[in-house]
Amino acid sequence: MLDLTLIASVLGGAFIVYLFRQWSSSRHSLPLPPGPKPLPLIGNVHQFPAENEHFVFEEWGKTYGDIMSVNLLGKTVVILNSAKAAIDLLDKRSDIYSERPYLPMGGELVGWDHTLALVSSGDRFRQMRKYIAQALSVRAVKDYRRFQTNEARASCARQLITPENFIDHIRRTVNALILSVIYGYPVSKDNDPLVVLAEQVLDGFSASTLPGAFLVDVFPLLKHVPAWFPGAGFQRKAAHWRQLLLSMVDSTFTMIKKDIAAGTQTPCLTSRLLDTMSDTSEEETIKWAAASAHTGGADTSVSALMTFYLAMTLNPAVQQKAQAEIDAVVGNGRLPEFEDRENLPYTNALLKEVLRWKPVTHLNLPHVSKRDDVYEGYHIPKGSIILANIWVMNNDPSIFKDPRVFRPERFLEADGKTPVAIPNTREWSSHAFGFGRRLCPGQSLADETLFMNIATTLATLNISKALNEKGVPIEPSTDYVPGVISRPKPWVCKIEARSSAAADLLKHALETV
Numbered sequence: 001m002l003d004l005t006l007i008a009s010v011l012g013g014a015f016i017v018y019l020f021r022q023w024s025s026s027r028h029s030l031p032l033p034p035g036p037k038p039l040p041l042i043g044n045v046h047q048f049p050a051e052n053e054h055f056v057f058e059e060w061g062k063t064y065g066d067i068m069s070v071n072l073l074g075k076t077v078v079i080l081n082s083a084k085a086a087i088d089l090l091d092k093r094s095d096i097y098s099e100r101p102y103l104p105m106g107g108e109l110v111g112w113d114h115t116l117a118l119v120s121s122g123d124r125f126r127q128m129r130k131y132i133a134q135a136l137s138v139r140a141v142k143d144y145r146r147f148q149t150n151e152a153r154a155s156c157a158r159q160l161i162t163p164e165n166f167i168d169h170i171r172r173t174v175n176a177l178i179l180s181v182i183y184g185y186p187v188s189k190d191n192d193p194l195v196v197l198a199e200q201v202l203d204g205f206s207a208s209t210l211p212g213a214f215l216v217d218v219f220p221l222l223k224h225v226p227a228w229f230p231g232a233g234f235q236r237k238a239a240h241w242r243q244l245l246l247s248m249v250d251s252t253f254t255m256i257k258k259d260i261a262a263g264t265q266t267p268c269l270t271s272r273l274l275d276t277m278s279d280t281s282e283e284e285t286i287k288w289a290a291a292s293a294h295t296g297g298a299d300t301s302v303s304a305l306m307t308f309y310l311a312m313t314l315n316p317a318v319q320q321k322a323q324a325e326i327d328a329v330v331g332n333g334r335l336p337e338f339e340d341r342e343n344l345p346y347t348n349a350l351l352k353e354v355l356r357w358k359p360v361t362h363l364n365l366p367h368v369s370k371r372d373d374v375y376e377g378y379h380i381p382k383g384s385i386i387l388a389n390i391w392v393m394n395n396d397p398s399i400f401k402d403p404r405v406f407r408p409e410r411f412l413e414a415d416g417k418t419p420v421a422i423p424n425t426r427e428w429s430s431h432a433f434g435f436g437r438r439l440c441p442g443q444s445l446a447d448e449t450l451f452m453n454i455a456t457t458l459a460t461l462n463i464s465k466a467l468n469e470k471g472v473p474i475e476p477s478t479d480y481v482p483g484v485i486s487r488p489k490p491w492v493c494k495i496e497a498r499s500s501a502a503a504d505l506l507k508h509a510l511e512t513v
């Protein structure tokens with residue numbers, strides 16, 4: 001048990017903070033956005049969902065509207081259920097809404113506040129964004145096209161050898177790509193030690209940043225409780241995850257510097273940044289910028305590709321239509337190339353639909369307001385946490401008719417070729433990559449990874465429902481694993497080559513990777 005005096009003083013402190021916040025917000029002439037009625041002291045803690053928040057917030061929206069707020073122990077959380085509100089605040093007033101929340105457990109104790117995703121806005125934030133923007137610009141990612149193409153082909157070839165491990169193959173191909181782009185590191189086998197370590201590190205991220213999972217996030221003073229103290233298990237967990245994170249970040253950076261010194265380094269994001277570095281004091285920021293791109297790019301692209309496989313398992317007609325388009329453009333004697341992309345409007349629309357149908361981050365990453373603001377007659381206090389419900393925005397029936405249906409056609413005009421301009425969205429036609437100054441800096445790389453994997457899979461493989469022992473199709477679950485980065489729960493499906501010619505092309509591709 002924790003020391004009762006400690007708990008009493010923490011609760012006492014929280015009560016004073018709560019009273020102060022109540023007092024200062026009641027002084028404001030404008031109301032907070034509406035929301036469920038809070039209780040004294042704890043606010044809406046008892047109503048705040050532990051998982052599937054996006055569904056709960058969608059329901060709340062029917063009563064309270066598109067801009068809602070709840071109170072968690074004195075902290076205001078604003079929930080945005082419309083694209084317009086998210087764009088008005090997070091894009092157009094990004095000078096106010098680009099902070100990240102302070103997370104004692106995942107951020108400070110484990111160390112994720114060194115990475116771009118959790119770093120506070122300031123010089124270090126700007127520097128890291130500049131590094132990543134420069135290294136992963138639309139132009140820069142074209143350099144990785146050959147590797148993207150080869151990896152996508154090798155991945156499809158592996159799907160034919162052990163189709164039951166299709167999720168592992170998706171993971172391997174995304175990790176191989178990220179590690180090669182960021183560190184020039186070649187992944188040459190299943191269960192590569194760096195890939196395994198990175199997965200443990202990312203599991204630590206999900207667990208340590210899970211809202212409500214650790215008391216220290218509610219009472220930050222607990223971070224001073226020593227690890228040996230009874231009940232301080234969170235400190236031991238934090239130490240374990242921190243050690244994993246630091247060992248991954250340091251070992252990759254040491255490896256790359258050694259290779260550069262020996263002249264054996266393959267050009268990559270980190271080596272290019274080190275080449276252009278004007279002062280060795282920049283090294284630490286480059287190290288964490290690289291780690292940010294590595295950790296930001298792995299699970300997200302895996303989730304999107306898993307969603308593609310799930311959508312194909314469930315929607316054979318869409319799969320056949322996309323395959324027919326690819327056959328007409330690419331033919332049967334070769335595999336898709338990036339140059340084919342402009343002639344594949346339906347495949348491009350299918351990619352957009354993957355990101356709309358089941359967005360990777362249902363609630364975006366949280367933003368925080370830097371100062372008091374007023375929007376649509378509501379007061380948004382300084383320090384509010386802003387959750388943009390991407391899931392609801394991507395399923396808005398006034399913009400996307402029959403939103404739960406997987407239908408790429410929604411992104412094309414009646415001619416089946418011209419992309420439709422969707423109001424209040426960007427070129428990828430949904431909100432999958434977030435907002436404002438925190439917009440995902442890896443979107444060009446993600447877009448190319450997804451395109452090449454989707455096009456190669458459609459060209460060579462058929463994905464369908466697996467059959468049970470009686471020959472009856474097994475209906476896959478469309479449930480997603482809860483978490484900041486969500487992904488489909490594992491399911492079984494059948495994967496086979498579309499033709500012997502396709503199997504031969506893949507076999508050859510695997511031999512030459």
Ligand code: HEM
Pocket residue numbers: 116117118129136292293294296297298300301304360361364365366367432433434435436437438439440441442443445446
């Ligand atoms: C399908 C793939 C991806 C999706 C759906 C995705 C989505 C997102 C979203 C929603 C955010 C939060 C934006 C916000 O707070 O408003 C984000 C941030 C970020 N993403 Fe991605 N991402 C993907 C791939 C990548 C890749 C490939 C990389 C790098 C190689 C990357 C690196 C990052 C980083 C570093 C951040 C933090 C940015 C910041 O806080 O300033 N992401 N991503």
